[in-house]
Amino acid sequence: MRYLLTPFITILVIFLFGFINTKDEVLNQSEILKGVNPNQEYITFTLQKSGEDYSFVRERYINKITEIISEKNMPSKHFQVMVELSTRKPASYLPDNWAFPITYRKSWYEGDEKDQETIGYIPRELRTGMSESRLVFLDGIIYELSGYYSPEKYSLYSISVPIDYGKKEDKREEGKEKKKMSLKEKLKAMKGGITIGDPIAKKLQEDDVVERLKVYLNAANKKQEIVHSKWANSQEGKLFLENLELKREAFNKSLQKEKEEYYKSDLYKRIQRNNRLAEGAAATSSVTLVNNTGHDIRIYEEGSYNGFTLRNGSTSRFDCEKNLYSASTSAPNVKHGGGSLVVSGGTSCGQTIEIN
Structure with a gap:
């Protein structure tokens, strides 16, 4: 009985050792x-x-x-x-x-x-x-x-x-006869996506x-x-x-x-002051439009095919030196959307105009 078990135990040890080795081979x-x-x-x-x-x-x-x-x-x-x-x-x-x-x-x-x-x-x-x-x-x-x-x-x-x-x-394959692929192997290779x-x-x-x-x-x-x-x-x-x-x-x-030190610094104060000045300058050279139409509209500059979507209830600034037109969001691809004039260039700088 002992002699019969010895080969079995040997095979079992080899199997377990191989399994442990395989697990250890998974490297990070x-x-x-x-x-x-x-x-x-x-x-x-x-x-x-x-x-x-x-x-x-x-x-x-x-x-x-x-x-x-x-x-x-x-x-x-x-x-x-x-x-x-x-x-x-x-x-x-x-x-x-x-x-x-x-x-x-x-x-x-x-x-x-x-x-x-x-x-x-x-x-x-x-x-x-x-x-x-x-x-x-x-x-x-x-x-x-x-x-x-x-x-x-x-x-x-x-x-x-x-x-x-x-x-x-x-x-290593040089000089060896290359194994020909069967039709099944060729189809598998094609399915895999060989370039x-x-x-x-x-x-x-x-x-x-x-x-x-x-x-x-x-x-x-x-x-x-x-x-x-x-x-x-x-x-x-x-x-x-x-x-x-x-x-x-x-x-x-x-x-x-x-951040707290930055907010107290002279640099931050100068930036804020310059921002206010820039904001004021922008306000005087632009016109503010308010969309009160109840739906989204597009605002086009004179001669432009590309408009800006002004959402319902929203506000945005535009160049006051140019004629501005209002059109629906489904406006045709023609100059200023084929819309109606809402601002005449050079007449409303610094003002706010509501579109109803």
């Missing part, structure tokens, strides 16, 4: 970033979807990670990533979670250098429920997510791959990179929940989160103090 984004080359250049493909089908469209630009900076709050664990992708200018991305980040979110630090030196580094918080721009680094690829609400609810905007993506595999003629786009399709992202986010999200819960209840986590909130509170108080 900061762990993955440690192996990313900051000097790597990337080719970006935007995704175009039609139902369940999608296609890769190559962008004209070569993009890059501008800088990978050791994160100011947890320098030994996380990073601030400056990256050029679809924006064509460097954008800042910070970890989405301090215990186990599964994406890097588009964010930056509050305040200026002086605030950061005296108070500390505080990531900008977005309002709850707002969609965000996120990055995921996976297997050498940068995924750009837009409209991100959760690991299940987001739009995959673009995929950036190293300029030599797929070339190593191509070299015809672009070898990198074809490689992306073959590697099923879209599905790979889904698998990663699903597994990483489950691990994040476990790791974050444990960390947030540890002494390290509690102290870190408490300190971050204290820094945020100090920064907000600093802003309020600066």
Whole structure:
């Protein structure tokens, strides 16, 4: 009996070890970033979807990670990533979670250098429920997510791959007879949305990179929940989160103090005085129209095809040196809307006229 059980136990141990290994292989984004080359250049493909089908469209630009900076709050664990992708200018991305980040979110630090030196580094918080721009680094690829609400609810905007993506595999395949695709495989590839003629786009399709992202986010999200819960209840986590909130509170108080000091300053008084002067000058060179017609109307200047919608009960200023016409919001596309004259140019400057 002992000899019969030994192979079974061995197989069970191998299975469990493999399962544990698989779980451990789900790395967070900061762990993955440690192996990313900051000097790597990337080719970006935007995704175009039609139902369940999608296609890769190559962008004209070569993009890059501008800088990978050791994160100011947890320098030994996380990073601030400056990256050029679809924006064509460097954008800042910070970890989405301090215990186990599964994406890097588009964010930056509050305040200026002086605030950061005296108070500390505080990531900008977005309002709850707002969609965000996120990055995921996976297997050498940068995924750009837009409209991100959760690991299940987001739009995959673009995929950036190293300029030599797929070339190593191509070299290994040299001299080998390429396997011909069956009709079923060809139809599947066409449904997936291969960009015809672009070898990198074809490689992306073959590697099923879209599905790979889904698998990663699903597994990483489950691990994040476990790791974050444990960390947030540890002494390290509690102290870190408490300190971050204290820094945020100090920064907000600093802003309020600066605002109060600004309102008392000579600069603010001069600006307010100039505003009043400008307001007075504008009033004397314009005419104020009040819409009392009971419905929205459009106001046209002499000779103009484009009118301004004046809502019912609202008031607005217009150039008093020009003839002004009133017309319905469905006015034809003719000069001054084919409306009726309400103000003769140069006769009503500084006045208020009601349109009944």
